[in-house]
Amino acid sequence: xxxxxxxxxxxxxxxxxxxxxxxxxxxxxxxxxxxxxxxxxxxxxxxxxxxxxxxxxxxxxxxxxxxxxxxxxxxxxxxxxxxxxxxxxxxxxxxxxxxxxxxxxxxxxxxxxxxxxxxxxxxxxxxxxxxxxxxxxxxxxxxxxxxxxxxxxxxxxxxxxxxxxxxxxxxxxxxxxxxxxxxxxxxxxxxxxxxxxxxxxxxxxxxxxxxxxxxxxxxxxxxxxxxxxxxxxxxxxxxxxxxxxxxxxxxxxxxxxxxxxxxxxxxxxxxxxxxxxxxxxxxxxxxxxxxxxxxxxxxxxxxxxxxxxxxxxxxxxxxxxxxxxxxxxxxxxxxxxxxxxxxxxxxxxxxxxxxxxxxxxxxxxxxxxxxxxxxxxxxxxxxxxxxxxxxxxxxxxxxxxxxxxxxxxxxxxxxxxxxxxxxxxxxxxxxxxxxxxxxxxxxxxxxxxxxxxxxxxxxxxxxxxxxxxxxxxxxxxxxxxxxxxxxxxxxxxxxxxxxxxxxxxxxxxxxxxxxxxxxxxxxxxxxxxxxxxxxxxxxxxxxxxxxxxxxxxxxxxxxxxxxxxxxxxxxxxxxxxxxxxxxxxxxxxxxxxxxxxxxxxxxxxxxxxxxxxxxxxxxxxxxxxxxxxxxxxxxxxxxxxxxxx
Numbered sequence: 001x002x003x004x005x006x007x008x009x010x011x012x013x014x015x016x017x018x019x020x021x022x023x024x025x026x027x028x029x030x031x032x033x034x035x036x037x038x039x040x041x042x043x044x045x046x047x048x049x050x051x052x053x054x055x056x057x058x059x060x061x062x063x064x065x066x067x068x069x070x071x072x073x074x075x076x077x078x079x080x081x082x083x084x085x086x087x088x089x090x091x092x093x094x095x096x097x098x099x100x101x102x103x104x105x106x107x108x109x110x111x112x113x114x115x116x117x118x119x120x121x122x123x124x125x126x127x128x129x130x131x132x133x134x135x136x137x138x139x140x141x142x143x144x145x146x147x148x149x150x151x152x153x154x155x156x157x158x159x160x161x162x163x164x165x166x167x168x169x170x171x172x173x174x175x176x177x178x179x180x181x182x183x184x185x186x187x188x189x190x191x192x193x194x195x196x197x198x199x200x201x202x203x204x205x206x207x208x209x210x211x212x213x214x215x216x217x218x219x220x221x222x223x224x225x226x227x228x229x230x231x232x233x234x235x236x237x238x239x240x241x242x243x244x245x246x247x248x249x250x251x252x253x254x255x256x257x258x259x260x261x262x263x264x265x266x267x268x269x270x271x272x273x274x275x276x277x278x279x280x281x282x283x284x285x286x287x288x289x290x291x292x293x294x295x296x297x298x299x300x301x302x303x304x305x306x307x308x309x310x311x312x313x314x315x316x317x318x319x320x321x322x323x324x325x326x327x328x329x330x331x332x333x334x335x336x337x338x339x340x341x342x343x344x345x346x347x348x349x350x351x352x353x354x355x356x357x358x359x360x361x362x363x364x365x366x367x368x369x370x371x372x373x374x375x376x377x378x379x380x381x382x383x384x385x386x387x388x389x390x391x392x393x394x395x396x397x398x399x400x401x402x403x404x405x406x407x408x409x410x411x412x413x414x415x416x417x418x419x420x421x422x423x424x425x426x427x428x429x430x431x432x433x434x435x436x437x438x439x440x441x442x443x444x445x446x447x448x449x450x451x452x453x454x455x456x457x458x459x460x461x462x463x464x465x466x467x468x469x470x471x472x473x474x475x476x477x478x479x480x481x482x483x484x485x486x487x488x489x490x491x492x493x494x495x496x497x498x499x500x501x502x503x504x505x506x507x508x509x510x511x512x513x514x515x516x517x518x519x520x521x522x523x524x525x526x527x528x529x530x531x532x533x534x535x536x537x538x539x540x541x542x543x544x545x546x547x548x549x550x551x552x553x554x555x556x557x558x559x560x561x562x563x564x565x566x567x568x569x570x571x572x573x574x575x576x577x578x579x580x581x582x583x584x585x586x587x588x589x590x591x592x593x594x595x596x597x598x599x600x601x602x603x604x605x606x607x608x609x610x611x612x613x614x615x616x617x618x619x620x621x622x623x624x625x626x627x628x629x630x631x632x633x634x635x636x637x638x639x640x641x642x643x644x645x
Contacts, residue, residue: 029165030157033063038151038183041204047190048140050212053183054203055087055132055151064125065155068106075121076114081640083156083166085126089134090150090180096142097149097185103211105133114160125158133207135215142187150180170604171620173541250407257302257411260378290367291420297371298416299409305379306405322379322558323594325461331376332454339447371413377450378412434496441492442485449481457557461593467536470557470592472525479521486513528566529576535589537597547618548585549641551634554602554612557592562611565628572631578638583618617641 035058045051059065070082087104091097109124156166168179260266322328456474464470490510497503533539535552543550553570555562569575579586589598591610605614605622615624615637624637 030065030155030167033060033157033164034058034065034155036151036153036181038181039201039203040183040185041201041207044186044188044192045138046188046192047138047142047144049190050135050137051185052204052207053089053134053136053149054207055134055153056203057085057126057130057132057153057155059127059130059157062159063157064110064112064127064159065130065157067109067124067126071124073121073123075119076123083154083169085153085155087132087134087154088152088170090152092147092149095147095149096139096187097147098137098139100135100137100211100215103135103215105135105208105211107131112160114158120160126155131203131206133204135211137215138185138187140190144187144189147185147187148182149185150182152176152180166621169619169621171544171616171622173544173620175620250404253404253407254411254414257408258414260412261415266374266378288420289364291417293364293367294371294374294420295410295413295417297368297373298375298413299371299406300368301372301375302405302409302412303402306402322457322556323461323591323599325458325593327458328454328461328558329458332451332456332458335373335377335447335454336451339444339451371416375409375412434492438489438492438496442489445481445485445488449478449485452477452481454558457592460557464590464593464595466595466597467534467539469532469534469588470590472557475524476521479517482517483514486510486515486517489513523567524563529571530579530586532586532588535587535598535601537601540587540601543585543587544616544618544620548583549618549638550616550620551579551584551586551638552589552601552614552616553586554589554591554598554607554610554614556590556610559591559610561628565611565613569629569631569634575631575634578635583642584638615641617643 035056037056037058039054039056041052041054057065065085066082068085070084072082076082085106089099091099107126107130110127111122112125112127113120114123152168154167154169157164168176170176172179452474456477460470460472460474487510490507493503493506493510497506532553533543540550540552553562553566555566578584589595589601591598591602602610602612605612605625609627612627613625613629613634614622615634617623618641623641624633626633
């Protein structure tokens with residue numbers, strides 16, 4: 001068998017053009033046991049044409065690599081400890097070449113008997129000559145001439161008893177950045193297609209010729225149909241390839257939208273709307289009309305986001321909006337105007353232009369605008385289930401993107417529609433009088449706190465510097481508004497409450513709100529128990545070079561879910577002590593402003609939204625990621641990264 005392999009390689013080298021590269025040298029990793037080479041099925045590719053790139057991995061005798069999807073027997077431990085074979089092709093921006101990653105054709109695996117466990121077991125691997133076929137398309141508007149694509153294969157080879165160090169991986173710093181094998185594609189005009197010579201080479205005999213027909217018919221690869229969910233250790237996935245899976249995804253999206261109403265971003269405004277509905281509870285038709293228009297307002301905003309994601313190539317995630325300080329400041333001003341008008345905070349009449357933008361909340365236009373504001377407020381508190389659905393939808397066809405985002409909006413709006421449809425649920429709320437006005441005023445002050453928060457975050461983003469924490473002085477203005485709401489609730493309750501019980505209860509609530517807000521202000525403006533390193537590429541590289549375990553938190557001042565996780569998970573004593581260890585380095589990537597290097601890192605690790613936590617081992621290799629996580633998950637991941645587990 002070996003002579004035939006040798007003969008094959010010799011003959012292969014005679015037929016391969018200049019764009020086929022061997023693998024010389026001693027790298028002290030898995031590349032020492034594998035020869036890497038590439039070949040195109042044609043010497044020239046016309047504009048609008050398809051081509052096949054063959055990536056050839058020739059393993060030395062007795063050595064094999066893990067497959068692209070390792071199925072690990074229980075005797076060999078956890079699949080997370082095995083480096084799956086994958087390839088990354090870096091295409092220059094604007095080159096006009098599309099890599100159909102979902103249709104990559106992987107080689108057939110072979111079963112070997114390995115002895116990593118207590119006794120040898122069967123394990124499927126890639127060995128011998130393993131050919132990976134990558135279908136690609138040169139766009140019709142691609143520039144003529146040569147385009148250089150950089151191949152970065154990731155794999156780890158083993159024999160029957162031990163494994164070598166894997167090849168460079170994303171996160172390995174300079175080791176990964178300096179890694180790769182170039183191949184040139186010569187693009188010719190479409191009218192010269194007849195001059196493009198195909199290479200009927202045996203390397204391409206095993207390629208599935210139906211792939212391009214399925215691609216151009218709009219078929220999606222199997223992996224593109226899978227939507228993974230991971231929230232607080234609850235992991236599941238939905239296969240959307242069938243109608244049942246798609247319907248389930250829409251239900252999950254609606255559930256995520258519903259959960260947005262329970263986030264700290266939205267809760268303060270709900271009582272105001274309930275007051276508005278209760279004011280018209282005597283008229284079923286009017287109540288239903290107001291609820292319907294608020295639902296339309298909520299859905300309008302989420303559909304607008306869907307349109308932006310579907311129609312703007314550079315816009316792929318909701319959180320991108322908040323990285324522009326101007327957007328955040330304008331949002332804060334909008335909320336402030338709504339708070340003043342709907343909360344009835346001041347008797348001083350505002351300019352007529354304000355009232356044109358901000359009519360009474362018991363009107364059709366007012367309900368519609370209130371729905372928009374409520375939806376906007378929810379975006380920094382993206383729920384875990386909704387976030388996964390939105391991230392998947394962002395990569396789909398326009399109609400599907402809009403359907404998913406519409407489902408999110410509908411799920412969020414449903415409670416208000418239910419309240420409107422059944423007015424008896426809100427008719428016991430005070431409709432008029434001093435008590436009703438007090439509730440609106442208190443909630444209006446809380447909305448002002450939200451307005452101060454977003455305006456402050458915007459200015460914090462403007463003045464933020466790379467590698468330094470953002471300023472948080474604006475939080476004291478937020479605290480002042482919240483404390484004022486508590487003080488005002490206590491003062492007015494003493495004046496208007498007739499019975500002793502309600503008087504004691506609401507005065508106590510007001511006092512507690514004021515005291516708690518001040519205490520929270522000290523907590524939020526404090527440096528905190530963790531000595532964070534703020535991200536720069538140099539900081540991360542230094543820690544990788546020092547073989548430190550790195551805990552990388554992607555966060556922002558506008559991300560309330562990030563703050564929640566920091567206070568409830570990351571600031572727990574056992575995590576704080578863990579991060580103090582010499583070989584563990586916590587790194588914070590703050591995306592409050594338009595942090596260019598931070599956004600590049602988020603893109604490099606394949607992240608679309610925050611919060612996001614990534615834990616790498618001492619080699620810079622990822623061992624854990626999660627957008628909603630627990631204390632135990634972090635403790636276990638760090639132990640794994642250290643090689644303890």
